[in-house]
Amino acid sequence: MATLRGSRLYSLLHMTTTIRQLPADDPAQVAAFEALIAAGESIEPKDWMPARYRSQLTRMMSQHAHSEVVGMLPEGNWITRAPSLRRKQSLIAKVQDEAGHGLYIYCGTETLGVDRFDLFNQLLDGTAKYSSIFNYPTLSWADMGVIGWLVDGAAIVNQTVLAKTSYGPYARAMVRICKEENFHKRQGYEICTVLANGTPAQRAMLQDAVDRFWWPSLMMFGPSDTNSLNSGELLRWKVKRKTNDELRQRFVNLTIPQAQALGITVPDPDLRFDPETKNWVFGEIDWSEFQQVISGNGPCNRERLEARRKAHDDGQWVREAASAHAAKRARKTEAA
Numbered sequence: 001m002a003t004l005r006g007s008r009l010y011s012l013l014h015m016t017t018t019i020r021q022l023p024a025d026d027p028a029q030v031a032a033f034e035a036l037i038a039a040g041e042s043i044e045p046k047d048w049m050p051a052r053y054r055s056q057l058t059r060m061m062s063q064h065a066h067s068e069v070v071g072m073l074p075e076g077n078w079i080t081r082a083p084s085l086r087r088k089q090s091l092i093a094k095v096q097d098e099a100g101h102g103l104y105i106y107c108g109t110e111t112l113g114v115d116r117f118d119l120f121n122q123l124l125d126g127t128a129k130y131s132s133i134f135n136y137p138t139l140s141w142a143d144m145g146v147i148g149w150l151v152d153g154a155a156i157v158n159q160t161v162l163a164k165t166s167y168g169p170y171a172r173a174m175v176r177i178c179k180e181e182n183f184h185k186r187q188g189y190e191i192c193t194v195l196a197n198g199t200p201a202q203r204a205m206l207q208d209a210v211d212r213f214w215w216p217s218l219m220m221f222g223p224s225d226t227n228s229l230n231s232g233e234l235l236r237w238k239v240k241r242k243t244n245d246e247l248r249q250r251f252v253n254l255t256i257p258q259a260q261a262l263g264i265t266v267p268d269p270d271l272r273f274d275p276e277t278k279n280w281v282f283g284e285i286d287w288s289e290f291q292q293v294i295s296g297n298g299p300c301n302r303e304r305l306e307a308r309r310k311a312h313d314d315g316q317w318v319r320e321a322a323s324a325h326a327a328k329r330a331r332k333t334e335a336a
């Protein structure tokens with residue numbers, strides 16, 4: 001595998017150094033920074049920020065960018081098998097949007113002083129996380145509908161709140177991304193509507209897709225609040241504005257009426273509406289499955305990374321050609 005700017009060792013060393021050798025922050029600067037956060041000001045790239053704020057954002061934003069790029073793979077599998085030209089066009093556009101989202105967020109991450117090539121290397125050598133949801137297979141056309149409806153729906157719930165995050169470049173990227181995600185969700189829900197009103201076989205295909213994607217969609221919001229290691233710090237610095245469980249509950253409350261409108265069920269025998277809290281109370285998530293998936297042992301983790309590495313290797317000539325072109329232009333400008 002050809003990696004950029006060195007080897008797996010380079011990346012591992014880089015990550016270890018970043019995590020272990022965070023400089024000690026000046027308490028007066030920390031106090032001024034926290035006062036800005038308390039006043040609801042946004043933090044911009046040239047502002048002073050605690051080393052830990054920088055590293056937490058780098059972690060979260062790079063995982064998010066990787067998720068967008070890996071997220072292209074399960075849907076990309078269905079472009080050649082879309083049932084009509086219209087469906088093919090909208091699926092291509094959606095997958096292309098996801099590449100764009102990855103690009104905005106990698107750019108945003110670079111405003112924190114990291115090099116996106118280091119981040120790519122961490123993804124390619126398997127040391128970086130990306131969203132658990134993309135490690136599940138897409139077995140039928142209904143999965144394209146259900147991913148748009150549930151996965152993009154979950155992403156919207158999470159990202160609408162992130163559009164108010166304290167780091168300016170990330171918040172602004174989220175505003176644009178959320179607008180596009182809304183189209184993604186609608187195209188997905190529209191596929192689901194057509195299948196729900198179709199033949200018995202189409203309805204069964206939709207129900208099967210919901211049965212497979214329901215629980216993984218709830219896992220997208222991360223571990224329960226009691227086990228979320230990063231939430232305390234991220235909430236204090238207003239990087240996160242709601243907890244994992246709050247967002248998960250909001251997603252369930254929004255989604256169950258949509259499932260009812262489609263006439264399908266979610267695979268949860270404990271689901272019930274609580275009239276007092278007005279919440280849809282749901283059953284226990286299988287956290288051991290979640291741990292397996294985020295540790296690299298989900299149904300498709302290996303396949304996804306192999307596909308990503310192949311795409312990266314196949315793109316080597318494009319990067320070389322672009323660099324040669326940029327060097328030629330620079331020489332011409334110098335000579336002029």
Ligand code: BYC
Pocket residue numbers: 059060063064065067068071072098129130131132133151152154155158219220221222223227228229230231234244294
């Ligand atoms: N998958 O302390 P916690 C999309 C990790 S793209 C994998 O609660 P935090 C879309 C977590 O990283 C969707 N890992 O973490 C794209 C942490 O590990 P480390 C991506 C997960 O950061 C294409 C550990 O578990 N969206 O929607 O406070 C097509 C403990 O968790 C997951 C984003 O990335 C997971 N699901 O909260 C369609 C949004 N959950 O790093 C759709 C930005 C947790 O300490 N990110 N982990 O080793 C976030 O909002 C937050 O980072 C999370 C996790 C809510 C995901």
